[in-house]
Amino acid sequence: MQLYTWSTPNGRKVSIALEEMGLNYETFAIDIGKGDQHSPDFLSLNINHKIPTLVDGDQVINESGAILLYLAAKTGQFAPDYGTAEHWTMVEWVMWQMGGLGPMLGQAHHFLHFNPGKSDYAEARFKSEAERLYGVLNKRLEGRAHVAGDLSVADFAIWPWVSRFEYQKIDLNAYPNVAEWYARLAARPAFQRGYAVPVDAGPIPMP
Ligand SMILES: N[C@@H](CCC(=O)N[C@@H](CS)C(=O)NCC(=O)O)C(=O)O
Numbered sequence: 635m636q637l638y639t640w641s642t643p644n645g646r647k648v649s650i651a652l653e654e655m656g657l658n659y660e661t662f663a664i665d666i667g668k669g670d671q672h673s674p675d676f677l678s679l680n681i682n683h684k685i686p687t688l689v690d691g692d693q694v695i696n697e698s699g700a701i702l703l704y705l706a707a708k709t710g711q712f713a714p715d716y717g718t719a720e721h722w723t724m725v726e727w728v729m730w731q732m733g734g735l736g737p738m739l740g741q742a743h744h745f746l747h748f749n750p751g752k753s754d755y756a757e758a759r760f761k762s763e764a765e766r767l768y769g770v771l772n773k774r775l776e777g778r779a780h781v782a783g784d785l786s787v788a789d790f791a792i793w794p795w796v797s798r799f800e801y802q803k804i805d806l807n808a809y810p811n812v813a814e815w816y817a818r819l820a821a822r823p824a825f826q827r828g829y830a831v832p833v834d835a836g837p838i839p840m841p
Contacts, residue, residue: 635659638687642700643794650828652673663832699732702787727788738763747801775811806841
């Protein structure tokens with residue numbers, strides 16, 4: 635398999651999954667800061683101009699959530715059996731990340747970290763939405779070791795977004811269930827390897 639990726643939350647979801655699953659893959663760094671996502675070669679794989687992209691033989695697959703579900707189905711790892719109630723709960727939490735946590739925290743990064751001072755309204759809106767979403771995750775992790783049953787691709791989807799808590803101006807210790815889950819997964823060697831793909835961006839942030 636070939637993974638086209640960069641050191642961002644959506645990219646790391648997939649490299650963490652590949653590492654946890656023990657799969658062999660080649661990495662191609664698409665430096666989105668330099669505009670590599672707009673190159674003709676990358677666009678021939680992904681017309682959406684965004685990493686990550688996975689190539690597995692004839693299958694080219696984009697969208698990090700779809701890639702995670704593809705890898706879980708392909709390997710039979712990190713997902714409950716297809717069609718069970720537990721399976722659909724896992725899918726629910728992947729969708730929660732894809733439709734809510736990722737897009738909202740992405741906006742928090744844009745306004746609070748990269749463009750502070752440009753819009754008080756947007757800063758307040760995305761800060762409070764980030765806090766609300768961390769509250770939901772904290773509630774979900776009350777009395778649970780993982781987001782949906784055993785360690786699953788739903789955890790792989792959510793964890794890299796939490797690793798940017800500093801960009802989001804989130805006090806992780808205010809969400810103790812999230813902080814404990816985050817630190818426990820951060821200690822896993824496969825998470826550490828996946829976090830460093832395609833470039834080593836230094837140690838995993840800790841609260
Ligand atoms: N829904 C897409 C979002 C992918 C995405 O936003 N990728 C970002 C990096 S995390 C990107 O490539 N940005 C480049 C750009 O917007 O030009 C997914 O989950 O794969």
